[in-house]
Amino acid sequence: MRIIKLNAIDSTNTYLKKMGVAGVADDGLTVVAKFQTNGRGQMGTTWNSQEAKNLTFSVFKDVSFVDVAQHFYISMAVSLAVYEGLNSLSVKKIKVKWPNDILSDNKKIAGILIENVIKHNVITASVIGIGLNVNQTDFSDLPSASSLLLLSGKVYDLDEVLSSILKQIEIYFDYLKNRQFKLLKSTYESHLFRKNKPSTFKNAEGSVFSGYITGISDVGQLMVKVEDNFIKSFDFKEVSLMY
Structure with missing residues (x-):
């Protein structure tokens, strides 16, 4: 898996999409930035992150095997990959808030933005943007947000956290490729925030x-x-x- 590390960029998703258009983005290519000047979240929101304290990265994945009607399974696979990546680092009380926010102890610690490339009604690729609050401690303007450091009291190595999540992305996209949709859906629902409450x-x-x-x-x-x-x-x- 090839990883490009940048000091600053407007948006890792935008950068990776341009590489995809140019035909130089292979499956699994990951772009990591210490700082994003125009990080984006769902529905046009911005993702604010302190420089070099968090993870802001995007992954290019070949999803040509996924039907357009089943596109949400891509979101499920990514959400579960982040969940399991954090779980392997002993992060506690993780939940997935529909559609794909990641919470720990009821606080948002990660957001996911998936932009699918569709040609002739076929999804050819996905650009998966992930913003994870790792070592940031100031969220004064975001009362519902937190970070791994605030929740655990432990300073995390960003490369270790990134490696853990990327490993799980490969695992869960294998499930996706093997069309294990029932497994993905039931596992996703088992981690769903506020389910049956x-x-x-x-x-x-x-x-x-x-x-x-x-x-x-x-x-x-x-x-x-x-x-x-x-x-x-x-x-x-x-x-x-x-x-």
């Missing part, structure tokens, strides 16, 4: 409602049991889980 949600119109997360659909929708035991499904932009 009374929770509060907000829909796209801003209305708040209560329900229980029961799991996810095959296309990645969140399944929520609301009043009268009715199960409703929501796309990512249609609902948010309130803390």
